[in-house]
Amino acid sequence: MSFEPKIVGFLCNWCSYTGADLAGTARIKYSPNLRSIRVMCSGRIEPTFILKALYEGADGVLIAGCHPGDCHYQEGNYKALRRHRMLRMILPGFGIEPERVRLEWVAASEGERFATIVDEFTEEIRSLGPLKVRDSLEMVLSEDVILNLDTAMEEGGDANEA
Amino acid sequence: MAVRIGVYICHCGTNIAGKVDIAKVVEFAKGLENVSLVKDYKFMCSDPGQALLQKDVEDGLIDRVVVASCSPLMHENTFRKATERGGLNPYLFTMANIREQCSWVHIDSGQTTDKAKDLIAAAVRRAFLLEPLTKREVPINPRTVVIGGGIAGIQAALDLAEAGKKVVLVEREPSIGGHMSKFDKTFPTLDCSACILTPRMVSVGQHANIELMTYSEVEEVSGFVGNFNIRVRKKARYVDSELCNGCGACWEKCPGTRVPRKGNVHEKLSLGPTTPIYMPFMQAVPAIPVIDTETCLYFKDDKHACGLCAKECERGAIDYEMKDEIVEFEVGNIIIATGFQTFDPSVIKRYGYGEIENVMTALEFEIMNCASGSTGGKILKADGGVPGSIGIIHCVGSRDKHYHDYCSRVCCMYSLKYSHLIKEKTDAEVYEFYIDMRCFGKGYEEFYDRLLTEDVRFVRGKVAEVTDVPTCKAEEGKLIVKVEDTLIGNVRRIPLDMVILSTGLEGHATLREIAKKCSVSVGQDGFLIEKHPKLGPVSTATDGVFIAGACQSPKDIPDTVAQASAASSAVLSMITREKIEIESATAEVDEDKCSGCKLCNTLCPYLAVKFDEEKGVSVVNQALCKGCGTCVAGCPSGAISAKHFEDRQIFAEIEGIFSGL
Ligand SMILES: Cc1cc2nc3c(=O)[nH]c(=O)nc-3n(C[C@H](O)[C@H](O)[C@H](O)COP(=O)(O)OP(=O)(O)OC[C@H]3O[C@@H](n4cnc5c(N)ncnc54)[C@H](O)[C@@H]3O)c2cc1C
Ligand code: FES
Numbered sequence: 001m002s003f004e005p006k007i008v009g010f011l012c013n014w015c016s017y018t019g020a021d022l023a024g025t026a027r028i029k030y031s032p033n034l035r036s037i038r039v040m041c042s043g044r045i046e047p048t049f050i051l052k053a054l055y056e057g058a059d060g061v062l063i064a065g066c067h068p069g070d071c072h073y074q075e076g077n078y079k080a081l082r083r084h085r086m087l088r089m090i091l092p093g094f095g096i097e098p099e100r101v102r103l104e105w106v107a108a109s110e111g112e113r114f115a116t117i118v119d120e121f122t123e124e125i126r127s128l129g130p131l132k133v134r135d136s137l138e139m140v141l142s143e144d145v146i147l148n149l150d151t152a153m154e155e156g157g158d159a160n161e162a
Numbered sequence: 163m164a165v166r167i168g169v170y171i172c173h174c175g176t177n178i179a180g181k182v183d184i185a186k187v188v189e190f191a192k193g194l195e196n197v198s199l200v201k202d203y204k205f206m207c208s209d210p211g212q213a214l215l216q217k218d219v220e221d222g223l224i225d226r227v228v229v230a231s232c233s234p235l236m237h238e239n240t241f242r243k244a245t246e247r248g249g250l251n252p253y254l255f256t257m258a259n260i261r262e263q264c265s266w267v268h269i270d271s272g273q274t275t276d277k278a279k280d281l282i283a284a285a286v287r288r289a290f291l292l293e294p295l296t297k298r299e300v301p302i303n304p305r306t307v308v309i310g311g312g313i314a315g316i317q318a319a320l321d322l323a324e325a326g327k328k329v330v331l332v333e334r335e336p337s338i339g340g341h342m343s344k345f346d347k348t349f350p351t352l353d354c355s356a357c358i359l360t361p362r363m364v365s366v367g368q369h370a371n372i373e374l375m376t377y378s379e380v381e382e383v384s385g386f387v388g389n390f391n392i393r394v395r396k397k398a399r400y401v402d403s404e405l406c407n408g409c410g411a412c413w414e415k416c417p418g419t420r421v422p423r424k425g426n427v428h429e430k431l432s433l434g435p436t437t438p439i440y441m442p443f444m445q446a447v448p449a450i451p452v453i454d455t456e457t458c459l460y461f462k463d464d465k466h467a468c469g470l471c472a473k474e475c476e477r478g479a480i481d482y483e484m485k486d487e488i489v490e491f492e493v494g495n496i497i498i499a500t501g502f503q504t505f506d507p508s509v510i511k512r513y514g515y516g517e518i519e520n521v522m523t524a525l526e527f528e529i530m531n532c533a534s535g536s537t538g539g540k541i542l543k544a545d546g547g548v549p550g551s552i553g554i555i556h557c558v559g560s561r562d563k564h565y566h567d568y569c570s571r572v573c574c575m576y577s578l579k580y581s582h583l584i585k586e587k588t589d590a591e592v593y594e595f596y597i598d599m600r601c602f603g604k605g606y607e608e609f610y611d612r613l614l615t616e617d618v619r620f621v622r623g624k625v626a627e628v629t630d631v632p633t634c635k636a637e638e639g640k641l642i643v644k645v646e647d648t649l650i651g652n653v654r655r656i657p658l659d660m661v662i663l664s665t666g667l668e669g670h671a672t673l674r675e676i677a678k679k680c681s682v683s684v685g686q687d688g689f690l691i692e693k694h695p696k697l698g699p700v701s702t703a704t705d706g707v708f709i710a711g712a713c714q715s716p717k718d719i720p721d722t723v724a725q726a727s728a729a730s731s732a733v734l735s736m737i738t739r740e741k742i743e744i745e746s747a748t749a750e751v752d753e754d755k756c757s758g759c760k761l762c763n764t765l766c767p768y769l770a771v772k773f774d775e776e777k778g779v780s781v782v783n784q785a786l787c788k789g790c791g792t793c794v795a796g797c798p799s800g801a802i803s804a805k806h807f808e809d810r811q812i813f814a815e816i817e818g819i820f821s822g823l
Contacts, residue, residue: 024262044791073790
């Protein structure tokens with residue numbers, strides 16, 4: 001069977017998640033490899049989220065925020081851009097191709113663009129092949145990040161009362 | 163006590179069930195850790211659907227709720243409320259979007275089913291770590307700002323003022339009125355535009371509840387629903403509005419001119435008043451002139467020799483030293499009603515606009531035809547002669563892949579209006595060059611029928627070219643319209659005296675600026691995006707910001723007015739509540755972990771994070787925080803958490819996505 005990449009998306013609520021929804025409303029078809037997580041703003045996305053996704057099994061990570069100047073919170077996307085550049089610099093150190101993490105701007109009206117990006121990115125990751133060196137990430141991710149939920153569950157019962 | 167999660171899977175008729183194997187997904191969800199019950203239902207958002215989860219919560223069967231259905235942007239609130247009615251904190255609910263981002267966008271139902279499983283597993287894991295949040299309520303300031311004083315803004319402001327609410331109406335131009343103030347007659351009833359508009363403009367000017375700020379622009383909007391802070395720049399008019407009584411002595415005597423005139427009738431058209439101190443039009447509200455400093459002789463000359471208007475003004479209202487004024491005020495809601503601009507046809511070179519005489523835009527024709535316009539309402543050629551034949555070209559800039567894809571909705575109708583008015587005033591032969599006739603409104607088709615009997619020539623086809631190069635004697639000195647007449651299947655050349663381009667409507671060049679200030683998005687078509695195309699036509703993604711009129715899409719006056727009233731009633735319903743619940747998902751600093759580096763203080767776009775000198779830690783002002791999470795991601799000590807979007811909640815979602823592997 002051919003390699004089906006797993007891609008995690010982090011989408012900002014206001015533009016990109018809405019844009020992705022619009023692709024749905026317009027019934028635009030795109031590749032099913034993406035699973036998205038909604039955050040309020042691309043500025044919320046921490047490098048650890050991306051590393052955690054790669055560690056857990058993602059072959060690629062897509063970050064999408066509002067176009068520069070359009071961030072619902074004024075400038076969160078600029079912060080996202082800076083963090084993205086930094087992360088891309090350190091990824092090769094773990095043997096991970098920086099192309100596996102992509103940052104895109106998707107407006108609320110750009111359903112079609114969103115679908116195209118997902119298709120293109122899926123193809124790019126497909127050609128890169130599966131990510132093999134996940135273990136190298138153990139060095140940077142602290143134990144509670146790696147064992148996030150398992151720890152919480154082991155603590156027994158309601159994590160919040162624990 | 164262990165966490166018990168209830169998972170509800172929606173079929174959404176066949177919208178989800180048609181592509182996702184519900185039975186398989188139910189089986190899968192049952193196997194997930196901490197899930198104590200799984201149910202599926204045809205329409206979860208229906209009353210019985212909501213009751214299903216509400217009852218399970220009431221019966222104490224579950225203490226976390228996951229609904230897998232449409233997008234949270236669609237129904238998060240619905241299910242949060244149902245969760246709350248059941249007696250659980252609404253933030254102990256989360257959603258998996260298996261419609262917009264799953265069943266609707268993929269072809270293979272096996273893959274859609276797999277994806278739905280992953281998304282549900284992610285939501286279940288997230289649910290495990292959700293925490294109850296306390297509701298936050300803020301009072302709603304009963305005052306509203308309406309931005310833009312066209313018919314939309316006028317209607318909205320009057321509605322609110324009549325209901326006894328305070329309104330500030332901010333208009334960029336020296337007078338309110340917008341496009342409608344430029345028209346003579348309005349389709350389809352042909353009632354006189356000024357007759358229906360002027361009384362409303364006057365009411366706005368006089369209403370005790372309306373504060374009118376003309377020649378003013380919104381510079382900054384801050385705050386949030388119920389509590390916006392607006393900063394407006396009132397541009398200097400150089401005429402004191404308290405003293406001026408609009409008598410006209412100043413502009414009548416003004417020796418300057420705003421435009422070098424060549425004597426060509428049409429060159430005066432779109433320019434309106436020609437003196438540097440001018441009243442925008444006779445019915446202007448407020449009836450106070452403005453000085454255009456670019457052309458005013460007093461301002462252009464270092465020695466300020468002119469000063470004639472000041473001498474002429476008996477009331478001493480002219481004030482050359484006047485400065486722009488900045489005003490700040492607070493409002494609870496915002497209505498954007500900034501209207502449209504018309505398409506500039508000079509980019510379509512083959513139509514010759516701006517190159518060939520007697521090719522004019524619809525708006526120019528509208529101004530010429532208006533009794534208060536520069537020809538006194540006479541329809542004249544550039545040389546002052548009466549045209550013997552006129553062609554009207556439809557869809558200029560609209561329904562055209564190169565310019566705007568959309569239909570501008572009013573051009574067919576105003577073109578018909580022109581045919582009628584031309585026939586009324588002249589003996590000219592009239593041609594309408596159309597693609598299709600779109601006469602959808604009340605009384606519109608009837609108006610078209612009427613025109614069919616008024617001896618107007620309708621030619622179906624897109625005009626290829628307008629030229630003044632003749633190929634035979636009959637074409638000399640004429641404008642020649644080259645068109646494929648698709649009803650007879652022939653290319654025709656029709657010689658005419660005048661051509662009117664029915665230019666489409668487009669979003670204002672400056673719409674983006676105001677949209678950005680109010681946190682509203684502009685769509686690909688260049689108009690503002692409403693909250694929902696069908697069910698939320700006047701609200702926006704930002705609470706407390708509403709839109710009305712042609713800034714949302716091309717619209718005729720009836721639709722504009724309907725939308726304006728809808729926006730004002732939406733605002734009234736906000737004001738009547740007095741309080742509104744706002745997002746509880748804000749950021750919070752863990753004082754024990756904060757190292758006091760102050761990095762977050764600079765990251766926050768709302769200055770909500772401040773340093774507490776006494777404690778030596780940063781503190782988030784909950785009233786100002788909007789919950790973007792930028793400070794959270796930036797904190798090097800991991801001391802700030804984003805409620806409802808905590809690190810561990812997001813990690814759990816990531817783990818969930820891969821738990822099925
Ligand atoms: C040639 C032509 C003929 C037409 N004829 C008819 C007709 O016969 N019948 C009919 O039903 N419809 C007609 N229409 C449509 C009609 O013009 C619109 O429906 C109507 O004007 C829309 O009103 P509005 O208030 O939304 O926008 P506008 O009339 O454009 O008013 C918007 C106002 O907002 C102001 N503004 C813009 N930006 C800002 C800002 N940033 N800050 C403050 N103020 C701002 C503008 O100065 C303007 O005063 C015609 C349109 C055209 C182009
Ligand atoms: S809200 Fe979209 S990037 Fe900030």
